[in-house]
């Protein structure tokens with residue numbers, strides 16, 4: 001098949017069922033990068049003097065994000081980028097992606113800071129799993145990793161945190177919150193958290209996961225085949241499968257869900273003072289929705305068992 005762009009007769013490397021377009025390598029890379037730049041402008045953009053912390057796992061999404069940021073901004077002397085990686089302590093998996101993160105940041109001449117659950121909390125994710133709690137490992141992992149990234153980004157003096165959440169991640173989160181009927185969380189998902197947090201930006205939010213994989217392959221980033229052994233145990237995994245099946249049968253489902261959600265958020269009244277009010281965790285002093293934050297709850301449960 002030939003590229004659908006007018007005047008281009010190069011062979012297509014991808015067919016987008018949702019748009020009906022065939023794109024060659026050059027036009028596909030341009031398309032992805034244009035979309036990411038647009039998303040950056042739409043969310044908050046990059047401002048002179050920014051010190052941006054990029055959450056880097058070493059997987060395809062965060063590697064592609066760092067690669068693009070370097071491509072877009074490498075000659076901007078008024079900006080600083082640092083990468084933050086988190087070692088949750090998942091045997092046989094995380095080391096592979098962290099090695100990748102190290103190689104990539106070395107190549108791009110970017111500073112990489114790696115923090116571990118073991119050092120920050122005194123236990124690894126594998127330790128948590130070994131206790132046999134009924135919740136899926138991702139529930140603990142997400143809470144702890146977010147804390148490490150937020151805290152370290154603040155300590156490093158970052159003005160913004162970039163994460164590599166893609167369209168699939170975003171739509172899964174929206175669907176999970178719809179299923180749980182959690183409107184407040186849905187509302188929060190749409191906000192750039194400014195108050196006491198470093199604002200969080202998701203530049204890949206409108207790119208499907210598969211397209212990021214193709215982009216990463218085309219620009220020569222290493223594609224790891226390793227998957228987290230715990231991913232399949234999560235509720236998110238079931239939602240992911242369901243959405244992929246829908247997308248297959250009804251191309252464009254994921255984009256429709258994202259746009260529908262954004263439209264809905266415009267119509268919803270903003271949170272009331274009461275809903276927005278965050279308490280302070282009585283143990284660690286971090287912002288929390290209850291007396292004890294989720295991180296301190298996990299630490300307490302680990303001490304009890």
Ligand code: SF4
Pocket residue numbers: 088137138139141142228229230231234
């Ligand atoms: Fe953590 Fe779940 Fe991701 Fe594995 S799949 S790294 S347990 S959030």
